[in-house]
Amino acid sequence: MRHGGQSQVLKRVGVRSLLLVGLTTAGALLLAWRFDSKVAETAATALLAAGPLYIAWKAFKHDRVEAAAVDLTAVTDRLADAVRTQWEAEAEVRRVNDPYPLPVAWRAADPDLVESWELLTDLARTWPGGPPNDPARWPADADGLADSDARIGEVFSERVPTRRLVVLGEPGAGKSVLLIHLLQDLIARRPAGGPVPVLFSLASWNPNQQRLQEWMADQLRRAHPGLHNPASAPASAVTSRPEAHDLARELLDARLILPLLDGFDELPPALHAVALDAINRALPAKQPLVLAARSAEYRAAVARSDAVVRLNGAAGIHLLPVTQEQAADYLRRDAGGSHTPAARRWDAVTAHLGTDTPVGQALGTPLGLFLARTIYNPRPQVVPPSAPVPHPDELCDTTVFPDRATVDRHLFNAFIPAAYTPRGPSLPRWSVAQARRTLTFLARHLELDRGGTADLAWWELHHATPTPIRRLMVGLVLGLLVAFLGGLVSEFLIGLMSGLLIGLVFGLRGSDANAPSVRLRWSPSTSAAVLRLGLVFGLFVGLLVGITVGFVSGLTIGLAFWLAIGFVGGFMAGLTTEEPDLTTTVGPAALLAQDRRIYLTGGLVLGLLLGSGLGLAVGFATGDMAVFPFGLALGLMGGLPQTAWTGWGTAKLYLVVRHRLPWHLMAFLQDAHQRGVLRQVGPVYQFRHIDLQRHLAQQPWPPAT
Structure with missing residues (x-):
């Protein structure tokens, strides 16, 4: 029998075993209660089912892991389509082709900044499996790398023996745009199933805190949520860290991502040499890559007095200034x-x-x-x-x-x-004065609150608000919720005071926002079988635990209490992680909408159901329905996940009241992007150029109207 057929049989056996064990255990306990059998004996008999129950559950989980196996060739092809579409749209916003691409030329990089040409050719020839390209196309020396913008794909793919390249240039020389052209050319050249070029902005990477592979995987997941989906991981990973073997990590481990690393100089200067060393250690010698940096910053990093760190196996080019004729023709044509x-x-x-x-x-x-x-x-x-x-x-x-x-x-x-x-x-929609004020504040936020990073991530906006204020606001919101629900059935003042106290304690204990979530989906296409299976499991747990607890605390409260929990568990089984389409790229606004949807569907639905169930269960058992609103409120507080949207909302409210930001901030950022003031790199915005950000950050606050 094929492996897939065995898996299906294993699944059916697992599900049937779970149902059989659950029903027999619940029946045994029910009979024991009905005919006054000894509880201890019945419980001991029921415990014999624990072994088969565990085996059946592990079989079911094993099948879920095996079902995640995917065709990486199809994944890379869909991802390549998404990346191409993303950067075609971004090139249009940046007016790269309006009226035409500005020509950029380059020469070979200074020899002291890169590997010698002889070393590169020898290294490529000795690699297992041979060099990555045709040695007949290699130039005689590094000077043969000199060329102009339209041929960057050919230079990287055919003339660089190791397909590892450093792109150097002065501020504003066009390094980022050149990387966009290279990305588009590489996608046009790639065969089916080949590596996908992905442009990463290094501004948010801290090599002292996160390995390069882990950081790149995080960036891939945020920009392309479909890469959260599980991949066919090794057996050892299934039992240890299955979350580390989603599609993002699988593609990186299989070298199916070709990193184009931009913004090296946007890292803090103290991290430049550390970052180079971390890149060398993270990416094997045969891994193609491109690194873009300002010439002065890169030279300072590789020519330190205490150690010399170069990018292993890399050639280099240096962008040249635009010529007088090119610049004049460009301005007149525009x-x-x-x-x-x-x-x-x-x-x-x-x-x-x-x-x-x-x-x-x-x-x-x-x-x-x-x-x-x-x-x-x-x-x-x-x-x-x-x-x-x-x-x-x-x-x-x-x-x-x-x-x-x-x-x-x-x-x-x-x-x-x-x-x-x-x-x-x-x-x-916004006047020049409003735009200048908002952009100046955001630039100051990046420079002062975020250490000079270029990444304007909406989920990090809470860093612009004082921590005590942020936690106090979260506490007040939660407290008012409890106060309102409690005041419906009791004296309002008592409900208000108790609610505020509970909320403040909950909020002040810590409310720092998390990274945005993109995995949870309410899938309308969830099959009826999956939903029925979830409800069966929920009812099984409710009956089993409810009857057991009923021996001690009374059957009514036991059944009501645990059937409520069991039903919620069954209902939540219908909430699945929908597989997002890899052909779409999630930008900042879409990521915010997804995180908010998770807050509402995951947090509010679970909170309402759990709070209502517990409140009603205790209310029926005690005869006091006043406990229902408090159970509902506590369920909401416990059920609300720590999504980034909650931190974003409270921070934005505070900054709007302080006249720092407009209420429709995301709409403002989208508009600034369309106007070319901001650029979009995956799920974050950046200023059009890092020097524009630094210029605005140095302006007096508040800015003159």
């Missing part, structure tokens, strides 16, 4: 074409491009060009502008802008008003 009146507005500026003047330096990078064209090439507006459109000639005034730093500050300051200029079919 203004409508070289022969339009709008394009001629750039004549004075283009004369300085490629020079050492302040404006020439500032507009020598893709970031500077993006800011300048957003400010000085306005798009059609809904209403006439309230002030004249600024002219790019002002950038050439060395009295006002004596150095590059002043030009950069001006571009960052002018970018927010330009991004919130009325466009499209309706006026902006």
Whole structure:
């Protein structure tokens, strides 16, 4: 018989054994109670069923684990579709292809920052199974890596012997956009079932607290909830840590994820060398990868006086400044074409491009060009502008802008008003002043409360509120809930005081928010068989334990109490972990909605059922239905899971009252993303550029209106 057939037989035997053991045990106890048999003897007889019951339960669990086996080829193909769709949409928001991709060129990285070319070729040839690409395509030396943007996929896949690459460049040189182009090219090149390139932002990784593989698995699960689903884990893992062998870990362990690690320089400087060492230890030599970093920060990390740490087996490229011709053509084309009146507005500026003047330096990078064209090439507006459109000639005034730093500050300051200029079919929902205030607060939050990280995660917003205030608010909310329900059946003042006391004790003991949850789903497609099975188990437990307890505390309260718990358990068996579609990527708003749904379905449903069941059971037994609202309230408090949504809600309420944030914060973040002020990386937002975040964080608070 095939293994799958054995599994089905094992499942049927397990379920039938559970039902048989449960019914016989419940029947034995019922007869003992009815005919006054000795309780001890009957209980001893019933205990003989414990062995078969345990075996049947383990068989059932074993079948559930085996059922999780999946086809990794199909998983990688669906994941590749999701990743491609995600970054096509993000490239559109970032206007990467509007009016056309800005050309970026590179040279080979400085030899002291990477491995020697001879070592790389020798290393690739000696790998088990041979090199990952055709040695005939390798250049004679590292200088052969020099090329331009459109050929980054070819350079990485065919010219780098080890397929391990470090991408270096100055601030704003276009490293992140180059990684997007590389990701799209690699997905277009990948065969069915091949590794999936995934872009990770290192800003949220702490190598002192979490291994790289674990951190990447967490990022994959949050961005693609389908990777929470169990995988075909080794037998040893089934009995020890099955949660460690979901699809995210399975893909990483099978080297079916090709990491593109961005934002190395956004880690704290003290962690740079530590992070490099951790990457070397976590990823084997034959694991392809890409690491992007600023040149100065990477050089400081690898050229320390106490130790030298390079990325093992990696070649390197260094991005070059945009040429004068490229920058001039780009600005004129974005203004409508070289022969339009709008394009001629750039004549004075283009004369300085490629020079050492302040404006020439500032507009020598893709970031500077993006800011300048957003400010000085306005798009059609809904209403006439309230002030004249600024002219790019002002950038050439060395009295006002004596150095590059002043030009950069001006571009960052002018970018927010330009991004919130009325466009499209309706006026902006938020004014320039409101947007500047909110963005400044968020930037200060990231710099001051989150250690300078670039990841704007909604579930970490509670760090912007004082801990005592946060816990007090949670306690007050829970206390008012108990007070309201208790006041329905007793004197209101007594209910209010007792409720507030219970709630405050519960809240002050600790209410820090957890990471968002994405696994629990109410699946309308849950089969009737699964739901019936859950109810049978629930009733079985209720009868068995209820009758047993009934010998001691009275059959009425025992049956009522444990049948309530048994029914809740059976009902919750109908709540399953629905398998999310791997072809979709969960962004910040969707992740918040999922976490809120878990709060409502998992917490409130369980709390209502458990509270109602316990309240009614005790109420019938004691004859005092006043205990029902308190049982309901306590059930709600105990049933509400520690979801991230609860912490987000209380923190947002506090910050809205303090005039730090708008009430519809998630809508604001989505709007800022569409306007190009923020970018989205999986489940988090980031500022368009880390330097924009740092610039806003340095502004005075509260900002001037």
